Amino acid sequence: MEQTVVPAHNGSQSVDRALGLLSLVSYFGDAGGALSEIVEQSGLNKPTVRRLLLALIRSGLLEQDARSRRYFLGQEAYVLGTLATRRYGLLQIARDSLGVLSGKTQDTSFLSIQRDHHVVCLHREEGTYPIRTHALQAGYRHPLGVGAGSLAILAALDDDEIEAALSANEPELLKEFPELAPPQIRADITTARERGFSLNPGRILPNSWGVGLAIRYPDGRPAGALSIAAIDSRMQPDRQVELASLMRSEARKIEARLAHLQPANDRPRGLAPKGRSIQPRT
Numbered sequence: 001m002e003q004t005v006v007p008a009h010n011g012s013q014s015v016d017r018a019l020g021l022l023s024l025v026s027y028f029g030d031a032g033g034a035l036s037e038i039v040e041q042s043g044l045n046k047p048t049v050r051r052l053l054l055a056l057i058r059s060g061l062l063e064q065d066a067r068s069r070r071y072f073l074g075q076e077a078y079v080l081g082t083l084a085t086r087r088y089g090l091l092q093i094a095r096d097s098l099g100v101l102s103g104k105t106q107d108t109s110f111l112s113i114q115r116d117h118h119v120v121c122l123h124r125e126e127g128t129y130p131i132r133t134h135a136l137q138a139g140y141r142h143p144l145g146v147g148a149g150s151l152a153i154l155a156a157l158d159d160d161e162i163e164a165a166l167s168a169n170e171p172e173l174l175k176e177f178p179e180l181a182p183p184q185i186r187a188d189i190t191t192a193r194e195r196g197f198s199l200n201p202g203r204i205l206p207n208s209w210g211v212g213l214a215i216r217y218p219d220g221r222p223a224g225a226l227s228i229a230a231i232d233s234r235m236q237p238d239r240q241v242e243l244a245s246l247m248r249s250e251a252r253k254i255e256a257r258l259a260h261l262q263p264a265n266d267r268p269r270g271l272a273p274k275g276r277s278i279q280p281r282t
Contacts, residue, residue: 014052017042017044017048017052018052018055018056020042021038021042021044021049021052021053021056022056022061022062022073022077023115024038024041024042025038025062025071025072025073026073026077026139027120027139027140027141028070028071028072028139029137029138029139029140030139031070032065032068032070032071032072033070033071033072034069034070034071035049035050035053035069035071038053038071053071056074057074059074059076060074060075060076060077061073061074061076061077061080062074062077063075090111090113090122090215090223090224090254090258091111091122091123093254093257093258094111094123094215094224094226094250094254095123097226097250097251097253097254098110098111098123098125098226098250099125100246100250101125101226101228101246101247101250102125102126102127102128103127104246105127105228105230105243105246106127106128106129107127107129107132107228107229107230107234107243108124108125108126108127108132108133108228108229108230109124109125109127109226109227109228109229110123110124110125110136110149110226110227110228110229111123111149111224111225111226112147112149112150112153112224112225112227113153113223113224113225114144114153114222114224115141117143117144117164117165117168117169118141118142118143118144118169119141119142119143119144119146119147119149119150119153119225120139120140120141121136121137121138121139121140121141121149122138122224123138124136124137124138129230129234131231132231133205133207133208133209133210133229133230133231134208135147135204135205135208135210135229136149136210136227136229143165143169143172143173143176143177144165144166144169145165145166145169145173145180145185145188145189146173146177146180146204147200147204147210147212147227148198148199148200148210148211148212148225148227148228148229149198149210149212149224149225149226149227150212150225151185151188151189151192151198151199151200151212152192152197152198152212152213152214152222152225152226152227153214153222153224153225154185154189155188155189155192155193155198155214156214156216156222156225157222162186162189166182166185166186167182170182173185177203177204179203180203180204184203195244196213196244196248197211197212197213197240197244197247197248198211198212198213198225198227199211199212199240200212200229201232201235202232206232207231207232208229208231208232209229209230209231209232209234209235210227210228210229210230210235211227211228211235211240211243211244211247212225212226212227212228212247213225213226213227213244213247213248213251214251215251215254215255215258216251216255217255217258217259218255218258218259223255223258226247226250226251226254227247228243228246228247
């Protein structure tokens with residue numbers, strides 16, 4: 001996981017840096033982030049990071065565990081997130097569908113959303129099948145194109161947006177995911193658009209496969225993605241198609257609810273660029 005807090009060159013520098021650290025801490029999830037990890041991944045020096053973290057703690061947006069000294073999102077972050085749910089409540093809208101998917105398939109389902117050139121897993125819904133894959137957990141953050149849900153979102157973007165994301169992520173991809181260099185992701189995008197769903201054939205963990213499908217706003221921009229992960233023996237080609245069909249049915253329900261969440265001309269700006277839908281070729 002890499003997250004660089006890019007400094008601004010104006011009076012809002014401290015605010016930008018503090019908000020960048022807030023986002024960075026959120027990606028550590030339940031494990032929390034150590035000061036050394038936050039310093040390393042932010043690209044800021046230790047005194048600056050410490051000063052900004054203390055300011056975020058005073059605001060209630062972060063808290064530090066007294067025993068482990070690790071940093072976590074604070075109560076005020078929870079309050080703000082709760083207040084934003086009615087306007088941007090994709091998880092609330094999709095939760096029932098995730099339950100349906102895991103209930104029908106017995107496998108684990110996920111909801112992911114785009115953040116800049118990365119994707120964050122919002123929720124993991126466990127299935128009942130005794131052998132599970134643990135490649136993705138809620139709060140995990142991957143570059144666009146890494147994982148089935150992430151690939152579904154990337155494939156739903158316009159080609160110029162895809163190239164911008166791959167260019168921005170190339171250093172991280174080559175370092176952290178060498179088997180998913182940009183040429184491989186481009187090939188996976190082509191296949192996803194032809195099939196009508198994305199497939200991760202064990203590229204992150206050999207025995208962990210996944211299929212994904214984008215969720216779209218009425219104007220075509222991706223709002224997020226559904227995905228289902230299972231061990232490779234449960235991901236034969238015919239079952240991939242079956243799982244994609246189930247996800248497509250649930251995605252349509254979610255999209256119908258999203259259409260009533262806020263007017264089509266009042267979508268969140270700068271979070272999910274205008275894109276194209278994944279449709280199978282006929």
